[in-house]
Every structure is written in structure tokens, then in C-alpha cells.
Amino acid sequence: MNRILIGKGERPVHLLTRYANRHGLVAGATGTGKSVSLLVLAEGFSRLGVPVFIADVKGDIAGLAVPGVMNEKIRERVDRIGISDYTQEGNPVIFWDVYGQCGHPVKATISEMGPTLLGRILELTEVQMGVLEIVFRLADEQGLLLLDLDDLRALLGLVAASRKEVSAAYGLVSAQSVAAIQRALLSLGDREAEALFGEPALELPDLMRTDLSGRGIIHILTADRLILKPRLYSSLLLWILSELFENLPEAGDLDGPKLVCFLDEAHLLFDDAPPVLRRRVEQAVRLIRSKGVGLYFCSQYPDDLPNDILGQLGNRIQHTLRAFTPRDQKAVRSAAETFAVNPKLDVARVISELGVGEALVSTLQEKGLPMPVERTLICPPRCRMGAITPEERLTVRARSPLGGKYDTRLNRESAHEILARRTAATEASEPQTPGRRAEAPSEDRSGLGGLLWGTKRRQGMLETMAKQAARTIGSQIGRQILRGVLGGILGGSSRR
Incomplete structure (x- = not known):
């Protein structure tokens, strides 16, 4: 069975691709390793031939395009987890950017x-x-x-x-x-x-590509500038979700998803959303898995998402939360209650003790049952953990098969x-009747008056x-x- 190794707790922890379309959550405070978990999942799906769409709001997700560099910390983690086939490599990547500067322009009509x-x-x-x-x-x-x-x-x-x-x-x-x-x-x-807004508008088949070797292409939306306009950013993601939901055919139970989308800063999808829109998004999230699409929400706190959405997320990676304020303490309790119980683990206590690169993980296993939550050491990505240079980005963009289609407006x-x-046609065809007063040549038709x-x-x-x-x-x-x-x-x- 196809699966992605996430890390190791008391035993290796895997995400089964058969249940990857049951959606997921990657949560945790800033700087606790959420981006690393996203990298591990994205490149894992790509190796299994599953295309990925992911928003890059900080610039560090772009490292998926180039190989990482080995160092002692990575070597030690590889040995602790026991990854036998670890090699550092880049992934097939296509960059997108609403403004067309750091990737192909992504447009909607x-x-x-x-x-x-x-x-x-x-x-x-x-x-x-x-x-x-x-x-x-x-x-x-x-x-x-x-x-x-x-x-x-x-x-x-x-x-x-x-x-x-x-x-x-x-x-x-x-x-x-x-x-x-x-x-x-x-x-x-x-x-x-x-x-x-304009054309050529993004077409769904272009998000569901594999490369010549069969690896899923990872589509990275460069959003470090777009995130400064939260409603524009969130509405673009919701439009892509809407396009997938409305236009993909029913797929039934598959061995793996057709596409996986990672939605970073997921709380923005629901902030200030009117009730009717929120209900429609919840409906789309609930039903889109039957189209073969997996959605993975990324945010600081689990309760950033509506309860009806949280209830649809079967695969969870929870990085540390700092309980400094009453808001944080409530979030810790809320996060602890969402996991399948592990009698050996005090989740409410451990969730504040996790180190960088550690997480509480629970995924769906055989028959779709959630595994008891595990304190997990997350695998190191095989790609670079961090930003890439402008020259590296240009090299990746030059290899893209979609430049000729999207780069010209x-x-x-x-x-x-x-x-x-x-x-104009109506003006040209207006008859000049005998009783109609001719236009006065002395009348001022310039400026605002005209x-x-x-x-x-x-x-x-x-x-x-x-x-x-x-x-x-x-x-x-x-x-x-x-x-x-x-x-x-x-x-x-x-x-x-």
C-alpha cells in the first residue's frame, strides 16, 4: 500500500495515500516546524505521482524545487528515524504568481x-x-x-x-x-x-500534471506579496477550491488522491466570511473528497477553523502550542480533545513541550480508523529547507512546460x-430628422461639459x-x- 513516512514515535508513523483525500490539518505556533511538515508531505505525494498545489506565504516552500544539503543534524535525524532510502533531491515544480513576477501569472475571469x-x-x-x-x-x-x-x-x-x-x-x-x-x-x-482578473485563466488540467518520470508536479503559488491582501488571497484559494469542486467528476474510492491542496493561513478563508459563504465552503470541503481531492489546512490553532471543517480532517499534525495566555490555554485544550486517545500520552501536557521538528501525529489507518496520537520526530525533507535564489527560480521557470500558455495576457x-x-453602431445609425435641432457649433463640448x-x-x-x-x-x-x-x-x- 502506498504511504508517506511522516516520522517516528514509538513506531514509524505513516500517512496512507488511500485515506489522503480525507483531508488534514497541520497546526502549531510560528517557528515550530509546520513548514518542514508541509515539505515532507508535499514531496512525499510527488514521489507517489500525486500532483500538489501549495501556497507559499513566506518564501520557504520554494525550496521544494532544489535538493537539500546534508549536515550533521539531518544525518542524525535520518539515523534516529531509520530512513534507509534517504537521498537529497529536488522536485518537479511549477511556480505561479498573481503578479507574474516570480512565476506564471495565475488569473481568473x-x-x-x-x-x-x-x-x-x-x-x-x-x-x-x-x-x-x-x-x-x-x-x-x-x-x-x-x-x-x-x-x-x-x-x-x-x-x-x-x-x-x-x-x-x-x-x-x-x-x-x-x-x-x-x-x-x-x-x-x-x-x-x-x-x-483576465485571461488566460488557470485551467484545472494544468494543476493535475505529472512529469515524464511519473512524479507529481508541485505547483507553488508565490504569495508573500499576495498575503498582504488577505481577502484577495483567501478568495483566490476559494475560487480554486470552487473550480475543483464544481468541475471534477465523481471518482469514488481511489488508491490515492488525484490532487492534494495545501491551504496555508487557512483562518483567512473564514475570517469575516458571511454565514452563507461559510456554509457553502463547508459543503464543498465535505464533498470534494469524493472527487479525489485532498485538502490540508495549515494554521496556528486548530480552532481557527470552524467545527464543521475540523470534523472533516482525518489526518492531523500538531506542532507545539505555547500556553502563555488564556487564548493559548484554551487552544491547547481544544487541540488535545481532537486526537484519538493514547493512554500512554498526556496530550494536553505534551503539546506544550514539543521541540522544533516534533509533532503530535494521528492519521487514518486501515478501515479509515484514526491511529492513537503519537509524539513523533518529523522526517527531514529531501529538498532545501528555505528560500531559493532568483537565479534558481528563473532556471526552474525556464523548464516549465506552461510558459507559452500563460505568460502572455x-x-x-x-x-x-x-x-x-x-x-457606436447605434450612434452611427441615428437618423437626422428635419425637425431635429442641429448641434450648436458655439456650444462648449470640451472637458467635463462635453x-x-x-x-x-x-x-x-x-x-x-x-x-x-x-x-x-x-x-x-x-x-x-x-x-x-x-x-x-x-x-x-x-x-x-
Whole structure:
């Protein structure tokens, strides 16, 4: 049976890949060795042919790409654990970066992100979220692709100019709510988050690759800059989770997962999340294992995660927690209660005594039963434990098979271009009736005055377009885009 050696307690402690899709938790205070545990698990999955996606929020996960260097501490640990086949080696790695500087750009389209996650990024109120959902529904039913922020701005402009018609067809849309969304989009652009939205959007099959030798490719999202925008970071991870959940077929019981995702700083996924979003995430986590995906949450405290999520995590690695404050003491008690009981171990006491590189480990064994918790000396990774140089990163990136696909930004026809073309066509076809007053040559049409005049002149055309949209709702049902539990598109419809 395929398994990953995690370390050694009274006996060797393994993670059985057959139960790796029952999800897991890696927790512990800062500086206690969580990153080392992540490295051991990630390279273990890769050696067994399982692709991995992992977020690198500090820069030390990038060491997976290059071999480690032997020293006395590593040699001593290898001997204590009894690793007979230990060799230091790098792993097949592909780097990703929202900003495109430290890896291939990772992008999502506005349509794929959906109103739920986009509203969270924009920090909208419940009322504003309702308006955003109307905007998305209008776009979906009219076949208007929302690929980047320009598309969304263009559609918001149409809705703002034609509120009466849109409100009659879809529900009340207030000028204040539309303006608030527009301001939030402006702020989003100012924070450089526009880099996330556009094409080419990340495609799931590219995360589920193996190399020519059959090893699973480890996809590392460089997130040391992205983590400074917590809602953007967490919404990107939730979008990837949504894409996997909505689009992968049912897989049943497998000998190993199709993909394993490590979600660092996992508490950010749930901080300030509205109840409806939290329920949807919990549903996705509960059901995604049947698609062959394993999720491993990484955070300081187990109770950073909702109880319904914790109850789904069958494989646990708990590094030390320092009980200096009442909050810490409560976290220690909470963590101790989540493990399968070992009569030989006082978990509540040991959890504060663990050294760096030690952890309390419990994994699912035969028949899916959790093993009694073991105080475990964690294996040393075979890769480098730490950051890599810019030159090493460039070398790894140059070997990537995906550069030609993702490194060049695309800008195909979408809502922005379609609406602009319709407006131009309507202006060109307007008849000059005899009774119509000609444009006064002396009238000032420059600056703000000209902009306001042009806006008023186009408003009638925009209202006509909105009325046409409202009249054709019934005939558009067959073209509607279907959205899943997190608001993402089912079947990747936005790439048609």
C-alpha cells in the first residue's frame, strides 16, 4: 500500500495515500516546524505521482524545487528515524504568481470568480451584493463575457444608466449601490489586484500534471506579496477550491488522491466570511473528497477553523502550542480533545513541550480508523529547507512546460468591447430628422461639459439596450450560465 513516512514515535508513523483525500490539518505556533511538515508531505505525494498545489506565504516552500544539503543534524535525524532510502533531491515544480513576477501569472475571469467571491474581495454589503448578483445575472443571460474589470465596469455603466428597466426585469437597483460597487472597483485597481482578473485563466488540467518520470508536479503559488491582501488571497484559494469542486467528476474510492491542496493561513478563508459563504465552503470541503481531492489546512490553532471543517480532517499534525495566555490555554485544550486517545500520552501536557521538528501525529489507518496520537520526530525533507535564489527560480521557470500558455495576457472580445461596439453602431445609425435641432457649433463640448453632454446623449441608447435585454430574458434561458455553490461557473462556460 502506498504511504508517506511522516516520522517516528514509538513506531514509524505513516500517512496512507488511500485515506489522503480525507483531508488534514497541520497546526502549531510560528517557528515550530509546520513548514518542514508541509515539505515532507508535499514531496512525499510527488514521489507517489500525486500532483500538489501549495501556497507559499513566506518564501520557504520554494525550496521544494532544489535538493537539500546534508549536515550533521539531518544525518542524525535520518539515523534516529531509520530512513534507509534517504537521498537529497529536488522536485518537479511549477511556480505561479498573481503578479507574474516570480512565476506564471495565475488569473481568473470575472465570470468564473462569480458574484459571491468577488463581492467578498470588494467588501460589499448585503444590499450591494444583491445588486452585483443582478449584474452577473444580466451578463449571464445575455451571453456577455465578464473577463476583466473593464468588462464589469462597462456593464455597471449600462446598469447605472438604465436602472428603471433593469429594476423592472430583475429587481430594485439603486444608484447608491451601483456607485458603491464602482468605487470598490476603483479601489481594487489602485491596490494592483487587477492583475488577478483576465485571461488566460488557470485551467484545472494544468494543476493535475505529472512529469515524464511519473512524479507529481508541485505547483507553488508565490504569495508573500499576495498575503498582504488577505481577502484577495483567501478568495483566490476559494475560487480554486470552487473550480475543483464544481468541475471534477465523481471518482469514488481511489488508491490515492488525484490532487492534494495545501491551504496555508487557512483562518483567512473564514475570517469575516458571511454565514452563507461559510456554509457553502463547508459543503464543498465535505464533498470534494469524493472527487479525489485532498485538502490540508495549515494554521496556528486548530480552532481557527470552524467545527464543521475540523470534523472533516482525518489526518492531523500538531506542532507545539505555547500556553502563555488564556487564548493559548484554551487552544491547547481544544487541540488535545481532537486526537484519538493514547493512554500512554498526556496530550494536553505534551503539546506544550514539543521541540522544533516534533509533532503530535494521528492519521487514518486501515478501515479509515484514526491511529492513537503519537509524539513523533518529523522526517527531514529531501529538498532545501528555505528560500531559493532568483537565479534558481528563473532556471526552474525556464523548464516549465506552461510558459507559452500563460505568460502572455489575452484580451479577446467580451462585454466591454461588445457594449462599446453596440453604442457606436447605434450612434452611427441615428437618423437626422428635419425637425431635429442641429448641434450648436458655439456650444462648449470640451472637458467635463462635453463628457456630461455625451453621457446624456448615450443614455437613451443605453436604455434601449436594457429594454431589449429585458424583453429577451425568456428566449435566453437556454443560454444561461449555471453557477455552483460558491458562485463559480459549472463547466467553464466563460471560455467558450
